[in-house]
Amino acid sequence: MTDTSTPPSAESAEASAAPTATEEASEAKKSESVASDSDLFRQSEIAADYVEGLLDILDYDGDIDELVSAGRPMVEVVGGRLQPLVGQRGATLEALQELTRLAIFRATGSPSRLLLDIGGYRAARRKELAAVARNAVEKVKEHGDPVRLEAMSAFERKCVHDVVNAIPGVQSESEGVEPNRRIVVRAAD
Template identity: 90%
Template structure:
């Protein structure tokens, strides 16, 4: 049987812990820049694959919509805009989340790599982000006023991230997720 464990810190060699020279640091920076360029092109490729997949779905379902593919905040994105798209969003974005997962699977099938693609239809995510900002601020106000933790309703990963971002930007409070999907929720409490 082969040992595949990684060596512990006490077994590290001097080479691994020695500080990098200026030449090594410069080489590392160049490598990071080239990886970033490659990464950005990979992300754009993912958004292109996703756009083609979503366009095929729209054709099958006989829906009209304009598709924009982009990379934003280090993440591939596809936005579908047009009228009569609400059925593709579904109640509280449930259908949108399912379509996003299918689109991520299409990207994985084409590239062999998992994707963090964000799919938006009819501007739903931007609208929901505004609503969640209000929910998060309301929860923060309650926590600051009463000093008790506030448990929010179960949310999708996208929704939880939106709330965490708002809460983390406010001093005196903190947030954490608890529970298991699909009942995973955020708890906002006073900061330790």
């Protein structure tokens, strides 16, 4: 039987030259964050191009801003006459967002958490939902009974959860199945 192992002195030299597992993990995280940031910017560019094509087809005018915020790609469309692209309670906007996410998936092969906003709808809706959440919290604190809110989209539920979870003494959870998924606000356990 022949010994094919490396002599101990060679192993020691290789081990001191090779990075440790911790160093390798640190380098991998650095390259991942750089790659993910560039991936997010790429996703917002793809989305902006797709939305621009839709606006051209529909003969709508709008300025398109592409950005990355809070770790997700975003596209904002600003201009006049955009309300039909938002639809009733943002239904058309949600559909356009899903189509844009599909365009990103088709181009990149990976799912996207793109957030599309048209005419500032999401920013305005976020303010309305914060008021709804605070009102529900007040009712829970005053009466002690859980408060069930109306059915909401995932975006709307996230906005409400963020506000409720920032207030001590209350908690929120989602219940039900789409499209009738809603939030229940109750006293914290």
